[in-house]
Amino acid sequence: MNKTKTLLLLLTSVFLSSITSYAQLAMNLKLNAQNYIRYEKIYVRLTIKNQSGQAIVFGSNEKLQGKITFQVDTLRGNAPKRIQNPQYEIKDILLKAGDKTSISIPLTKYFEFSTAGKYQVKAVVTHSQLQQAYETEPVEFNILTGNVAWTTSVGVPLDEDGSIDKRTYSIISYFDGTNKIYCLLVDDPTHIYGLTKIGFDIGTNKPECEIDNLSRLHMLIQNSSSVFSYFVYDIHCRLEDKEVYKRTDDYTIPHLFKDEKNGRIQVIGGILAVEGRDYMEKQNSTSPDNSGK
Template identity: 35%
Template sequence: MISHTLLKLLLTPAALVCAAATFAQVAMDLSLNRTVYMQYEPIYAAVTLRNDSGRALAFGHDPKLQGFVLFEIRDSKNNLVPKRPGAEINTTGLLLRAGEIKRLVIPVSKYYNLDPLGTYRMFAYVSHAQLPAEYQSKETRFQVSPGVEVWSKSVGIPDLTGKGEEKSVERTYSIRSMTEGPDRFFYLVVEDNDKVYGVIRIGKRIGQEQFRAEVDMLSRIHLLMPVSPKVFHYLAFALDGTCIANQHWKTTGTIPTLVRDPANGMVTLAGGAVARVGIDFQDPNAGKLTATQLLNENGDPLENAAPLPQPPRSSGLLDLGKEVVNPNR
């Protein structure tokens, strides 16, 4: 006769095998495109789900189809990061066929308050009414940094009515640098005392090459960012962070430069010539899409979207597919 103690020892491995099998019904992976983010920059998480349950999992409103994708995020003091008021990740309409692998890219900073500086730990969870348990991803870590300010200019908002009745409001453009691995990246931050209008990744440090910045009579900022010793990225942004110019220029007999007319405040790009993609410089995102290009405000696919370097304004849940990179890479 087998004793109760021996029976428990014999059953324990079998129980562990069953538990492992149950856990493997949905395999999860969580990843970020970077490990360091500028403060207020949109943070996207890629959640990969593999459905090994043997049945299709449809996420819907019916209680029998209800499912959730959630995150647990903790700061450096192990405090739970709260959700933003009213922010809920909508998974309705998501379908995972049996055996299917699907990658979801979610704007985590839209749903969770990741504005404070510091280091964070994050897990992803998925649950469904037809699954016996909740499933958790591995831990991933990232940092939110203030960067180092290398250039700044405060401007007024132009009075386009000409009446001069409104009180002058100040807004600030600042260029900040942030180190990630061996590289140093530049960001444009547009803000005032009450609001941050845009955090835009505008380029990378190239040797000892220097960027150029000018503000025109309408308080729009113009930037000339080196891409190589002979190629420059010309960008211009409005006061709300919207990109209004996006071109690459190259050195010919003359070097591209920004010229501001002291009489009327107009800023023009002088010298050089338009650079050709694939000939004068390589497009780092050639053949790839970003979340900004795929989504509009309603979460619908965009048609003929231009790859503007502006803050992603995507909403909801997005399946980016196989040939898509996270934004701002």
Template identity: 40%
Template structure:
């Protein structure tokens, strides 16, 4: 408990120091990330804190007198700057900072910058405003892009219900289950891809008691997954070929654990064993927040 308190106080002190102004600073800026390690195709998110030290209210708008800009400088492990995706920047229009006020902005970094190659990255946030001559930069934070350890894979055909071209070849995609350490926990990911594109990356659960996800694909090329979520709690997930979650159920272990059972005649899959869990009695629903 003391160690957790010490870490929390240290993180708070670091944030406050970052927001303290230098002799000339008009805006204090700090940045934090939601985790240390990210899967290669997972989006990276940053939370930027802005504090107004100018002594005047500060508004970000579209007019020339109110124009402001938030950008990032990201260096890879070779100290090369990461390329931007297009020309868009995170929007600041509509933000008003009163004197001394702090506001926070969550930015999907991967929407604006190409952070996909495995390696270590260093990120700084930069803010500018038409009222100030100088740009203001945060202290650097680091993160890692890593590839997971493959646990399971299956190549499936992509269903064609319309059959526009009956002579065309069957398209295929690959389901993969990987595990990796995100800086706090060992996490399981589901990836859907083909040779040209990654269609979906989902965090499906955590490693508990050295368990591994149970996975099967049905006759419609949908993936069914059972992943342990607690000592006696299991989560069942069903995704379509594009990674859309179609069904989610929580099960509780009884004399038997839930497993996937296939109907040999039509290829459908059902969950057998255990029973459906009772929310707030057998488990607590935890919201998956970015921060």
């Protein structure tokens, strides 16, 4: 048993009585971007500071339960479709007087943002020891449709009767509030199979794309004047391969080449780049960071 859980158990009996009416929580809610594309994962980060003058325990015990409830609507007052009850239980946290904690929560776990528009979200925190609920100021964000830079449909064999279904690959560009981003969307008329960020739209060249004999998508995306990312994604939007290339000293840049006889796709031109020297891989991203390169 770790130290935090031990402290929580020891303090459970001490804090069963309600905190007096002067208890206060200071809260701040932030999103990881200003703009999102439809169906993109959205994360909120809630910071809670204990200004009550005494410790607050968030535990599993019924009398120590704390919850975060999210309220989301458009600026016109329309709420998005709920996937499940938008309530997050806060557990295993001992918040001493004056201390603060931050919690990251996927908002798209609770709401479906399939309609473009302006939205706002706020968080409401309740605790069995607190005599009132505390809520954040609303935070505004935008859901965008983006611009389709490239799209194609591929055949998908079905096991039951051998018929061929269709699936669509789309590369969509949008501005997230800081950068122009390329996303890959894989869908059909009834289902979203995946949406993932694949690079920055630096406005130089559109992504090069080819489909192989297994209906996989090969992409080559320029991330800076000298660095290019190569990806292979399958029909389920699963990454199968990734390499990073750079131009040669004589300015030869990489390109995709498809052998029409056997359907093989490969990168020709350029040379493999070295992480840490030619580019820096951004954390939690499929795109290299070429800042200063």
